[in-house]
Amino acid sequence: MVNSDVIHRSIAEAGDLEKIRDGEISVTDVFRSLAHHPAQVISRWNWKSALLGAILRASFYFTIYQVSKESWLVTLGAVIVEFSFRFVTSGISGALVQSFRRASPAWLAMMIVMISLPVFSHTVEYITHYAQENLFSSIFAASENKARQKAFAISVLFSVLSALFNLFVMRNGVMLVGAGSETKSLLQDLKRIPLLIIEFIVILPNAILKSIRTGKILTAVGFFSAFGLSVGGILGVFRGKWSWAWTTALGAWAILLVFTFIVVVVGLFLKSSDE
Template sequence: MSTSFHEIHQSVADAENLESVHDQQISVADVFLSLVRHPTQVIARWNWKSAFLGALLRASFYFTVYQAAREKGIVILTAVLVEVSFRFMTSGISGALVQSFRKARPAWIATIIITVTLPIFSHTVEFVTHYAQEEYFSDVLPAAQNSARQQAFAVSVLVSVLSAMFNIFMMRNGVLLVGAGEDSKSFISDLRNIPYLVSEFTLFLPKQIIIFLKELKFHYAIGSFLFFGFSVGAILGASRGKWSWAYSTTIGSWAILLGAIIIVFAGQQLYRLFSRK
């Protein structure tokens, strides 16, 4: 007897583990229902790959920002250890959540959900942890003296947004998967694929804007260009609470994107020129 569409729909939503669903596409609603009904699957699929890379990235990030702010060595070490202490766990949970949405459709809605919810979750934990460390435990855990925490937090929000987008991009390409059966690859294999995916992710917007320009869709090209700068400026300005940050980072983002567009376009032209020979 054939299975009805409604029964299939119910089976996906009721799945105790989304990785046991072999459908190549799952609706966003079904992913949500599955996670609500079986939240422990996130713990069962705790993504140790994301946890390791996330903790390493954030530790390096905090070290760099605190070092640039000329904080004392003990303050830098404290900030790094505090960050790693919770980031290892939260990055693993976040990685499992991102993986849950890798097959979700519409893809753009899934991306927005991940891009918004994960930074809110992780930075709520980050803010509370570092704030508590500096306000209530500074006698034991030295606090920053040169506003390094505020600077690190502001930039960290932007990093989290980009990281969330990149993580779901990687997982849609089969990288950093855990508990996904044959789709899961070795960590070494994942690391080998990351540089290529970084380049693809980084160059996506410049390439897309060039395509819009070639197709004479100038409103899309201009809109994408402006939206990128305003988004970066809004995130950094709001998280830092300073208009100067919003203004300067918006202008800086546009300058970087414009430079990237010029470089990509020049590279494409050179490739076509030499490929004809």
């Protein structure tokens, strides 16, 4: 039997987690590998996440700014800034998420991604757009109808969900970069995403319900709490308003509770239909 210390050491010495053939890697070993070889995040920069993430976020900002009736000059400035920095950070975030795709226990990897990635991306987002409107307003016009605050608020919830979604699809072999034979073309990935979206919608409610069924109540509470606290906490910290934190957290919990209830009802309906 191979000594566990040898296994941990071999993982830490590997320059890239994708070169490790083990089916599962402990969360501790993932952190150990990233600490010893941080450059792998750059060498495995996820261009798929970068491209799709930048397009989605830029479109998101465009919509919010237009709904807020900002001028075209202000809107285009925000879109350009958002696309530019998201292209860089989404690629890094994608590489980090991919590092955790085989991490175990899965629930811990999920919580780490759900909290750490949004904190990272929104730190950059807040600084970038703040600088845009307060330091470079002569180049990129500042918003006039508080569109930036609105976009940032909604963006936090979107980031938590997108981080979880990225981890989910990568665990299913989609949106991978530098993963050898597991890496598929972007077109092949896009063909699989619609079905994965349907599966993803119920992943967190199912994780909570599974934990309850197996008697892991604290784990279920952890999933539920982490979702709302990560959304509310990030928004509250960056906006500097306690009211934003708790109201957003309550909203996130309400959404999750409703989805969990729907999953229970649908599950009971399908079970009764089979009988």
